[in-house]
Amino acid sequence: MKAVITVVGQDAKGIIATVSTKCAQAGANIEEISQSVLKEYFAMIMVIDISGLSLPFTAFVDEMRVLGEANGLDIRTMHEDIFNSMHKI
Amino acid sequence: MINIQDILETINMIKEENLDIRTITMGISLYDCAGDDIDVVCNRIYDKITGCAERLVPVGCEIEKELGIPIINKRVSVTPISLVGGRYSSEDYVKIAHTLDRAASTLGINFIGGYGALVQKGFTNNARNLIDSIPQALSETERVCSSVNVASTKAGINMDAVALMGEIIKKTAYLTKDKESIGCAKLVVFANVPEDNPFMAGAFHGVGEAETVINVGVSGPGVVSSAIRRTGNCDFSTLAETIKKTAFKITRMGQLVATEASRRLGVPFGIVDLSLAPTPAVGDSVAHILESMGLEKCGGHGTTAALALLNDAVKKGGVMASSHVGGLSGAFIPVSEDAGMIDAVSCGALSLEKLEAMTAVCSVGLDMIAIPGDTSAATISGIIADEISIGVANTKTTAVRVIPAYGKGVGDSVEFGGLLGYAPIMKLSDSSCEEFIARGGRIPAPIHSLKN
Numbered sequence: 317m318k319a320v321i322t323v324v325g326q327d328a329k330g331i332i333a334t335v336s337t338k339c340a341q342a343g344a345n346i347e348e349i350s351q352s353v354l355k356e357y358f359a360m361i362m363v364i365d366i367s368g369l370s371l372p373f374t375a376f377v378d379e380m381r382v383l384g385e386a387n388g389l390d391i392r393t394m395h396e397d398i399f400n401s402m403h404k405i
Numbered sequence: 406m407i408n409i410q411d412i413l414e415t416i417n418m419i420k421e422e423n424l425d426i427r428t429i430t431m432g433i434s435l436y437d438c439a440g441d442d443i444d445v446v447c448n449r450i451y452d453k454i455t456g457c458a459e460r461l462v463p464v465g466c467e468i469e470k471e472l473g474i475p476i477i478n479k480r481v482s483v484t485p486i487s488l489v490g491g492r493y494s495s496e497d498y499v500k501i502a503h504t505l506d507r508a509a510s511t512l513g514i515n516f517i518g519g520y521g522a523l524v525q526k527g528f529t530n531n532a533r534n535l536i537d538s539i540p541q542a543l544s545e546t547e548r549v550c551s552s553v554n555v556a557s558t559k560a561g562i563n564m565d566a567v568a569l570m571g572e573i574i575k576k577t578a579y580l581t582k583d584k585e586s587i588g589c590a591k592l593v594v595f596a597n598v599p600e601d602n603p604f605m606a607g608a609f610h611g612v613g614e615a616e617t618v619i620n621v622g623v624s625g626p627g628v629v630s631s632a633i634r635r636t637g638n639c640d641f642s643t644l645a646e647t648i649k650k651t652a653f654k655i656t657r658m659g660q661l662v663a664t665e666a667s668r669r670l671g672v673p674f675g676i677v678d679l680s681l682a683p684t685p686a687v688g689d690s691v692a693h694i695l696e697s698m699g700l701e702k703c704g705g706h707g708t709t710a711a712l713a714l715l716n717d718a719v720k721k722g723g724v725m726a727s728s729h730v731g732g733l734s735g736a737f738i739p740v741s742e743d744a745g746m747i748d749a750v751s752c753g754a755l756s757l758e759k760l761e762a763m764t765a766v767c768s769v770g771l772d773m774i775a776i777p778g779d780t781s782a783a784t785i786s787g788i789i790a791d792e793i794s795i796g797v798a799n800t801k802t803t804a805v806r807v808i809p810a811y812g813k814g815v816g817d818s819v820e821f822g823g824l825l826g827y828a829p830i831m832k833l834s835d836s837s838c839e840e841f842i843a844r845g846g847r848i849p850a851p852i853h854s855l856k857n
Contacts, residue, residue, distance in 0.1 A: 322412065350409055398472040399407050401658065403407075403408065
């Protein structure tokens with residue numbers, strides 16, 4: 317089972333480290349990262365494997381959101397099903 | 406592999422274009438709640454609803470969080486209350502309304518539908534008593550929604566019911582006069598009512614439905630409107646194609662949520678309703694979709710054609726995205742719940758006559774329209790008869806949800822707040838239809854109802 321994390325916000329040092337540390341602590345394995353900085357904005361999309369999560373997925377979604385708020389970032393974590401159902405026939 | 410463009414598109418739809426699942430509605434049969442003692446019946450109804458739908462709200466919230474898509478409402482629809490067996494008086498029915506309200510409050514849902522009757526061909530004693538109880542029931546409860554089906558293409562129009570509903574609507578407006586006559590916003594009069602509609606106020610659990618069922622209503626006028634704007638100056642074929650593709654994506658989301666909700670609740674999946682349902686929020690308007698096609702204002706010439714194109718393309722795109730499509734499935738054009746419609750009425754571009762024409766090519770009907778408080782019951786019945794005729798003659802659903810705002814006239818407005826929105830009072834024709842409505846009886850079914 318996979319999920320997609322999107323991170324958007326003002327560019328700052330250590331954003332990738334902050335997010336990936338949290339993922340590691342929760343038992344999520346990062347499979348892919350795509351990241352870019354446009355002017356001062358930072359945008360990152362991560363695909364993670366959530367089969368080994370040490371906490372319920374909904375709790376992980378909340379923790380990532382709170383982590384985002386604490387760092388001035390918009391962090392969304394969504395199950396891959398929504399993208400697959402919408403874009404694949 | 407998930408494509409980055411697809412991810413960004415989905416997130417943009419949710420974040421910027423107000424894409425959401427409008428409602429997960431659980432249908433619950435109340436047939437087995439019948440009994441001789443009204444208090445026993447009320448207890449059975451309460452226990453059945455709160456038992457069956459106990460996990461509806463938590464499961465809805467869980468899916469919302471996992472998929473990252475807002476699910477605005479979780480609701481319950483029940484068997485039309487007049488069909489729950491037994492012999493009940495109007496006072497008994499009011500007790501049942503209070504029970505439904507209490508069950509909805511326990512579940513944490515904002516509306517419960519099904520306080521209604523099917524009288525397209527005639528009244529049973531129970532149906533008559535229930536309809537008589539509607540004004541009191543809606544004035545004493547907060548979450549109960551009521552609907553009455555007065556006509557069908559097969560049965561024709563029960564004009565006695567049409568005449569009666571004019572009076573019931575007036576009485577409901579009076580009894581809820583302290584709250585902008587809000588009772589009328591929870592009362593719909595239908596022709597060809599669908600029995601699996603998940604949207605309020607017209608939702609109920611139909612007679613041929615299973616014990617319990619999950620129906621889902623999607624939304625997304627903002628997404629369609631943005632897609633049209635991005636397409637720019639194209640011809641109608643391209644325009645229709647753009648709407649179809651967008652509707653497909655929106656509906657797939659609805660299908661996913663419906664399947665998940667059904668699996669987690671252990672309740673069979675019923676249908677996905679393809680309707681584009683607006684809200685008063687900016688960027689969530691069906692009127693703005695029509696305007697993005699090139700109309701200066703919704704209500705001007707060309708509006709009916711634009712709406713017909715939209716409605717058809719939404720269905721064509723949506724139908725392939727879902728295994729079972731049902732409910733109303735078409736664009737909604739409620740006035741008070743749509744920022745663009747409110748604007749169009751306020752500036753005089755959109756009249757009641759144009760709205761009536763628009764309802765011939767889309768679901769649902771004259772919806773959430775505020776009219777002067779001194780409108781006679783016969784005139785309201787005339788409005789109902791006209792609208793219902795469109796449904797009967799065209800073998801489609803039509804409905805009337807008008808609010809004769811007590812003590813208000815043209816130039817005033819009513820403010821319901823929340824999803825029900827705000828509405829300027831619309832002007833009606835001055836000429837009387839009293840004698841016409843007073844005839845009573847039934848208007849025969851149209852010739853094309855004889856298909857066998």
